[in-house]
Amino acid sequence: MQSIDICFTPLDIPKRPNIDLEKFLQWAKLVYPQSCKDQAKHAESVYKDEYPWDLVFAKFGSRWQDNFDIQFPNLAKYCYEGFNLKDYEIQSVIFLLIRDSVKGYSFWHNDIDLTGFRFYLENENFNLNPLMLRKTKLPYTKKITIATIEESSTLLKEKEYICKIPDPHSSFYLNNLRSAHSIFVTKPGLRIAGFITIGNSYLAGVMKRTSEIIVRSAEKFKEYAVLYQEE
Numbered sequence: 291m292q293s294i295d296i297c298f299t300p301l302d303i304p305k306r307p308n309i310d311l312e313k314f315l316q317w318a319k320l321v322y323p324q325s326c327k328d329q330a331k332h333a334e335s336v337y338k339d340e341y342p343w344d345l346v347f348a349k350f351g352s353r354w355q356d357n358f359d360i361q362f363p364n365l366a367k368y369c370y371e372g373f374n375l376k377d378y379e380i381q382s383v384i385f386l387l388i389r390d391s392v393k394g395y396s397f398w399h400n401d402i403d404l405t406g407f408r409f410y411l412e413n414e415n416f417n418l419n420p421l422m423l424r425k426t427k428l429p430y431t432k433k434i435t436i437a438t439i440e441e442s443s444t445l446l447k448e449k450e451y452i453c454k455i456p457d458p459h460s461s462f463y464l465n466n467l468r469s470a471h472s473i474f475v476t477k478p479g480l481r482i483a484g485f486i487t488i489g490n491s492y493l494a495g496v497m498k499r500t501s502e503i504i505v506r507s508a509e510k511f512k513e514y515a516v517l518y519q520e521e
Contacts, residue, residue, distance in 0.1 A: 291508065292501070292505065293463075293465075293501040294431065294468065295517055296504055296505070296515060296516075296517055297423060297451075297464075297468055297469040297516040298421075298423055298462065298463065298464055298465065298514075298515065298516040299462065299463050299504065299515040300460050300461065300462045300463075300507060301407075301409075301460075301462055301503060301507045302503065302507040302510050302511070303461055303507075304368070306365065306368050306409055306410075307368055309411070313361070314365075315387075317356070317358070318344070321355070321356040324346065324355060324356065326347055326350040326351070326355055342473065343387055343388055344386075345384060345386055346384070346386075347385075348366065348369070348384070348484075349382050350381075350382050351381070351382070352378065352489065354366060358383075366383075369486055374503060375486075376492075378489075378492075379488055379489060379492040380488060381488055381489040382487045383485070383486055383487075385482055385484055386482065387481075388482075390478055392473070392475045394476075395472045395474050397437070397439075397442075397472060398424060398439075398442035398446065398471070398472045399471070400437075400466040400469065400470045401466050401485070402466070403466060403485075403486075403488065404466060404467065404497060405486070405496060405500065406463045406465055407461070407486040408463070408484060408485055408486070409462070409483070410459055410460055410481075411483070412458060412481065412482045413460075413479075413480075413481050413482075414480040415476075415477045415479035415481075416457075416481075418476045419474065419475045419479060420473075421471055421472075422450050422453065422474050423450070423453050423469050423470070423471045424448070424451070424470055424471075425447045425449070425468060425469050425516075426445055426469060426470070429468055430467045430468055431467065432467070433466070434467075445470075446470055454513075454514045455514065456514070469518075
């Protein structure tokens with residue numbers, strides 16, 4: 291098995307550190323919206339009020355933003371050490387705080403990154419508000435963009451999978467080459483996902499170095515993992 295054959299798996303890495311969640315929420319509210327977002331390519335700027343999350347950068351352009359690394363040093367360190375990364379390899383760390391108005395599906399899409407490293411800072415009703423996944427019809431090896439109804443109906447298989455996780459603070463991997471995903475909300479609750487991207491000059495090395503983590507995790511979490519080829 292190779293990492294490209296795995297569409298989703300929880301990751302067999304350390305848990306995120308304990309944090310003062312109320313302090314984090316106050317920080318996020320205070321800094322939102324950030325000026326650095328004007329320099330970034332992100333879906334919130336396209337979908338605006340229809341976008342289901344408030345998007346906050348903890349790191350952007352290789353710099354920690356708004357004193358995040360000072361106020362939350364253990365969490366900042368987890369974003370690289372926890373995933374076997376180096377601080378300088380990370381291009382951005384983004385937190386997605388779900389909006390209270392979200393119900394049902396958001397929209398089927400794949401993300402911009404190829405490494406697919408995610409973790410939940412908090413996912414209060416994780417069994418009731420799962421991440422859903424659909425596989426691509428073809429086993430792509432290069433990035434395609436899926437972000438509209440037309441693209442999702444043309445490029446994705448119909449079958450939906452629930453991305454199950456062991457606990458509300460799980461880390462996980464998403465394959466953005468061979469799958470797309472959407473949140474599905476049935477009960478409002480606190481849901482904050484962390485999203486890590488890698489600088490282009492480090493991408494090949496990071497993918498090679500971390501592929502073993504992804505494969506090992508899928509083997510360990512067989513009951514949770516979604517493979518591109520059906521078993």
